[in-house]
């Protein structure tokens with residue numbers, strides 16, 4: 001068996017040192033080593049986006065990233081989106097716009113949408129659909145998700161005024 005390596009990264013703002021096997025993906029380490037099961041496993045091959053996290057601010061499929069590649073990086077997961085017991089505007093908008101059904105895709109959509117809104121607080125529908133193109137949902141038909149992201153952008157802009 002390959003020798004384990006220590007990887008140090010900030011996860012949701014907290015520096016963590018992890019003992020990882022070189023073959024382990026970031027998704028496996030988040031879920032199986034850290035018990036952070038908010039990040040979902042769908043296809044494990046980069047097709048569904050359920051495992052999306054932000055790596056240095058950019059959305060990535062964590063099933064395609066090796067944990068050892070994350071040395072020194074800043075990782076954001078769905079567990080870091082809410083502020084304690086207070087949902088983020090994006091999470092509230094998903095709930096209030098009924099943008100989820102079974103929910104397996106939702107953490108990935110929220111992380112992709114967060115990356116978009118962090119960069120562009122007022123995206124067009126085209127921007128939203130383009131940014132979420134790597135996230136698949138088998139339940140909602142996407143329109144409610146797009147509306148939720150538009151709503152979240154409006155909430156965030158109102159809060160910033």
Ligand code: FES
Pocket residue numbers: 040041042043044045046047048049050051052061062063064
């Ligand atoms: S589980 Fe990573 S893209 Fe589907």
Ligand code: FES
Pocket residue numbers: 099100101102103104105106136137138139140
């Ligand atoms: S809500 Fe079920 S897959 Fe998206």
